[in-house]
Amino acid sequence: MALAFSSSNRGGVPTLRFLTSFGEGVVDQHWPGLYEPWEVEPDENPFIRFGVNNNNQEEMAVYQGFAWAITENRLRLAVLHCEGQLVETWFGRSPESWLKWEYFVDSESSDLAHREEGFRKARSTGPSHASGAAAYRIDSRDELRDLVVASLSDAWGELTLFGFENEERLAGALKRMNERAKPNLGALLDGGDRMVHLAFGVDLGHFDSIVVAGRGASEQVARISDRFTMAGGAYERHLPEIGSMPEFLAALKKLREGEV
Numbered sequence: 001m002a003l004a005f006s007s008s009n010r011g012g013v014p015t016l017r018f019l020t021s022f023g024e025g026v027v028d029q030h031w032p033g034l035y036e037p038w039e040v041e042p043d044e045n046p047f048i049r050f051g052v053n054n055n056n057q058e059e060m061a062v063y064q065g066f067a068w069a070i071t072e073n074r075l076r077l078a079v080l081h082c083e084g085q086l087v088e089t090w091f092g093r094s095p096e097s098w099l100k101w102e103y104f105v106d107s108e109s110s111d112l113a114h115r116e117e118g119f120r121k122a123r124s125t126g127p128s129h130a131s132g133a134a135a136y137r138i139d140s141r142d143e144l145r146d147l148v149v150a151s152l153s154d155a156w157g158e159l160t161l162f163g164f165e166n167e168e169r170l171a172g173a174l175k176r177m178n179e180r181a182k183p184n185l186g187a188l189l190d191g192g193d194r195m196v197h198l199a200f201g202v203d204l205g206h207f208d209s210i211v212v213a214g215r216g217a218s219e220q221v222a223r224i225s226d227r228f229t230m231a232g233g234a235y236e237r238h239l240p241e242i243g244s245m246p247e248f249l250a251a252l253k254k255l256r257e258g259e260v
Contacts, residue, residue, distance in 0.1 A: 003026065010213065013186055013189055013213050017112050019110065022059075027059045031239060031248050044249065049145070052252060056152065058252065062232060062255060065255065074164055076139070081123075081151070086150040097135040100177065101176075102177075107158065133177075135177075156201055156206040158199040161196045163196075165192050169193055189214050195211075196210065231259060238251060
């Protein structure tokens with residue numbers, strides 16, 4: 001079990017990538033209760049709490065925790081490619097901005113070299129008065145979780161999380177992702193800024209991936225990968241002791257936070 005990233009350079013920015021099929025190598029042993037009928041209140045539903053069900057399983061908690069850790073101590077901007085209207089309907093939140101450009105990864109490709117398209121014109125549609133990719137300032141893991149849940153279609157889901165070192169860089173990135181010219185990572189990310197793109201395979205033939213971009217990101221990715229690898233191992237060792245939904249939710253919370 002290991003979050004093994006490959007590295008390259010894209011647009012002048014170091015970029016690291018991880019690919020898996022249905023979380024293989026992230027969490028390989030799963031709580032048997034995931035496959036049983038749930039009769040729980042909404043606040044005890046693991047899908048509502050963590051985006052975890054019997055298809056997209058405990059690895060979802062790891063992906064969210066990893067993205068949160070990579071953008072720690074930065075101003076976070078999440079970009080939801082589709083279903084911005086669902087966030088408003090389900091969670092009562094409208095996007096701060098609608099963007100012309102979004103970072104896209106082909107969830108059906110298992111080839112890391114050709115999986116990323118990079119920035120493309122946003123193809124999602126918002127309400128009648130707006131269109132494009134929906135952008136949100138987020139300040140909590142639960143806000144990130146809401147966007148992950150809203151992203152999941154019958155086939156795949158994806159979102160991009162940026163972490164900027166200050167308001168000026170965040171504002172500049174929003175401006176570049178709304179210009180006519182295609183943005184590039186070299187201009188978008190400066191200093192310790194980060195981009196984390198998450199793709200979630202839902203149906204057969206779709207793959208999960210994490211893409212991290214940013215100058216000086218390699219050491220950080222290695223450190224956080226080790227942390228969540230250890231947390232995943234600790235979770236699997238704890239599985240025989242989990243006998244109820246509340247205990248499962250407590251274990252997922254530790255997993256999402258990368259705790260051993």
